[in-house]
Each structure stands twice: as C-alpha cells, then as structure tokens.
Amino acid sequence: MTSLDRPVKPDPxxxxxxxxSFTVTSDDVTEGQRLNVAQAHDGGNTSPQLSWSGAPDGTKSYTITCFDPDAPTPSGFWHWVLVDVPPDVTSLPAGIGAADAELPGRAFHVRNDYGTKDFGGAAPPPGDQVHRYYFVVHAVAEESLGVDDSVSPAVVSFNLVFKSLARGVLKGTYQH
Structure with a gap:
C-alpha cells in the first residue's frame, strides 16, 4: 500500500x-474548523451558504472558488468554480452549487476536478492528513472574467491574478 505521508503544502x-482582503462568512463553514458532513462528497455534497462584505469600490463581478491544496496531487483539487456573479450579490444560499440551481444573473459554473459543473464536496482519502478547503470570493474589476464554461479552473485562476481587486478567504478543514 502506498503511504500518503508528505509535507503540508503552503497556503496557495x-x-x-x-x-x-475582505470578509467572507458562512452559516455552514467556521474558519479553521471541520466542514459539516453536508459539505462532504459522501455526505450532502452541498455547497455552503456564503456571505461577504467590504469588497472594494470598482468591483464589477465576483468569482467564487473552493480549492483543496492538500489533495495528493501536484496541483491540488478544485471543488467549485462559479464565475461572473453580479456585483450586487453579496450572499449565496446553501446548495447554489448544484448543477440544476438557478444562478444569479449571468453566473455560470466551470467544471471542477470531479469533471462536473457544480460544487463537489470534500473527499480526502481515508487515513490522509487533514485537508484544507479554501472558499474564496474574488472581487473582479470587470463585469465578466472573459472565460466560458469550457475552460479549466487553472485558466479561471490565471485570469483572476490579472483581474481581481481583492479576495476574501474562508477556510474549513476535513478528514475521514
């Protein structure tokens, strides 16, 4: 059997x-604490409720992501990528990450690393180290990030480096 022992990766x-930065809060995720089973892939597989405040003037859209840098891959694991959320939206209800959820305005999902266009819950390998899940709200300086739903999460992330004004981060953890 392969050992999963490895160093903890840095904060991405x-x-x-x-x-x-600006403030991101949740009814479902507490900073630095274990995610609820509802946010686990083998549990409810439900995107958490998120709210944010303090984004800078000039924010014209938001992109919401969930990333696990602790997956046993060189590139981590993208669990959720929601692009082009309108600037007047400052809260998302639990479950909006579902493939059939009605999204606000022109928002759309990009496929996650499960290969689906929705939220895919936490699923660290049994016996692995504690995984960190970064729920990030990116304040974008443009109405559209300029990508479509066929791009990878890495392409979204690349564009965010050049088009983000600020980011708010809320980090949960999970371990089987």
Missing part, C-alpha cells in the same frame, strides 16, 4: 501576488 494564496 500566499504564493500569488498579494491583494487586499
């Missing part, structure tokens, strides 16, 4: 150019 956002 510490590796990007710094940006101002």
């Amino acid at each position: 956002y510490d590796l990007l150019p710094p940006l101002p």
Whole structure:
C-alpha cells in the first residue's frame, strides 16, 4: 500500500501576488474548523451558504472558488468554480452549487476536478492528513472574467491574478 505521508503544502494564496482582503462568512463553514458532513462528497455534497462584505469600490463581478491544496496531487483539487456573479450579490444560499440551481444573473459554473459543473464536496482519502478547503470570493474589476464554461479552473485562476481587486478567504478543514 502506498503511504500518503508528505509535507503540508503552503497556503496557495500566499504564493500569488498579494491583494487586499475582505470578509467572507458562512452559516455552514467556521474558519479553521471541520466542514459539516453536508459539505462532504459522501455526505450532502452541498455547497455552503456564503456571505461577504467590504469588497472594494470598482468591483464589477465576483468569482467564487473552493480549492483543496492538500489533495495528493501536484496541483491540488478544485471543488467549485462559479464565475461572473453580479456585483450586487453579496450572499449565496446553501446548495447554489448544484448543477440544476438557478444562478444569479449571468453566473455560470466551470467544471471542477470531479469533471462536473457544480460544487463537489470534500473527499480526502481515508487515513490522509487533514485537508484544507479554501472558499474564496474574488472581487473582479470587470463585469465578466472573459472565460466560458469550457475552460479549466487553472485558466479561471490565471485570469483572476490579472483581474481581481481583492479576495476574501474562508477556510474549513476535513478528514475521514
């Protein structure tokens, strides 16, 4: 059997150019605490409720992502990518990450690393280290990020480096 022992990866956002931050809160995710089973892939597989405040003036849209840097891959694992959320939206209800959910305005999902265009819950391998799940709201300086739903999460992330004004981060954890 292969051992999954390995160093803990750094905070992925510490590796990007710094940006101002703003506040992200949730009824379902508590900073630094274990995610509810509802947010687990083998549980409810439900995107959490998220709210945010303090985004900078000039924000013209938002992109919401969930990323696990602790997956046993060189590139981590993208669980959720929601693009082009209108600037007047400052809260998303639990479950809006479902493939059949009615999204606000022109918002759309990009496929996650499960290969689906929705929220895919936490699923660290049994016995692996604690995984961190970064729920990030990116304040974007343009009405559209300029991508479509056929791109990868890496392409979305690349565009966010150049088009984000600020980001708010809320981090949960999960371990089987």
